[in-house]
Amino acid sequence: MHLYDPRRDGEAIRLSECRVAREAVEPPRSNCFSIYWIAAGAGEFWADAARHAFAGPALLFFKPYQYLRVAADAAMDAAVIQFHANFLCVETFHAESGCAGELFNDVYSAPVVQLGRGVGREVAGVVKRMQWEFVARPLAFEEMLLAQLKALLIVATRQKVQHGGGCGVDGRGARHPALEPLRKLIDEHFSRLHSPAEYARLLHMTPKALGRVVREQLGKSLTELIRERILTHAKWQLLHTLKPVKEVAREVGFSDELYFSRLFKKATGYSPTFFREFETEIRGGSNLSMLSRPAPIRAGKGLADNSGK
DSSP, rough: OOOOOOOGGGGGGEEEEEEOOOOOOOOOOOOSEEEEEEEEEEEEEEEEEEEEEEEEEEEEEETHHHEEEEEEEEEEEEEEEEOOOTTTTTTHHHHHSSSSIIISOOSSSSSEEEHHHHHHHHHHHHHHHHHHHHHHOOTTTTHHHHHHHHHHHHHHHHOOOOOOOOTTSSOOOOOOOHHHHHHHHHHHHHTTTTOOOHHHHHTTTHHHHHHHHHHHHSSSSSHHHHHHHHHHHHHHHHHHOOOOHHHHHHHOOOOOOHHHHHHHHHHSSSSHHHHHHHHHHOOOOGGSOOOOOOOOOOOOOOOOOOOTT
């Protein structure tokens, strides 16, 4: 686990390259948002338990503390941009442009944006400029990096919205008609309905049929989808409120705080208490000034240290 920590001279944004080959690589988990730029080539990646395909030019988006594996059909280099909320608060940026929900927090679509050649060249130029700024560090380079990062996120969001939210395992398949009502049901009932069979019943489908749709379209099981929605809400409450962990657990339908904590640690690598205390400390408490509300997830087709684990 590589945790950004400004108290140890960690940088809130960093650019690097990752060599990807047939044998899957597992980058260390990070508390930063991560963007992988794939200029060319094809392969697949796993974001937590979800499996997706990609074909360059493409951008892959990953949340903080997320488990990741990437494999390619042939060896290639991916440019990697990682930034913490201290550099760009995507929750705030979401309110401005919708990027947090579309790119990082939308559990109902694949976290990959396929790009056409023209947009691919545009993105390649932005990434190259960011890499130069990060290495050369001229006057006001951080301000330039921030401006370029915002531009990159907006371009990616426009592409994802234009092409129907990137549904399908490879981001190109047609969206199954059951997904939108399923999304609405999960958003409404995730705090009390945790069983795939309950959602299948509400949609008048068999659990097997609904599970197949979710697997084919989103690359994950229905159980994983429900759990991801639960954890998205729990992370938001832990980061932006002072509610006790026990209360957050009850809010998402778990009467057993220890069971919730084990689930949370399995998903993030850390306990809910460490997650809250560490992130709040390195953010200087600025996250607690935000209003308590559900995590920003797209509403429709529009717009370190290992202690305390």
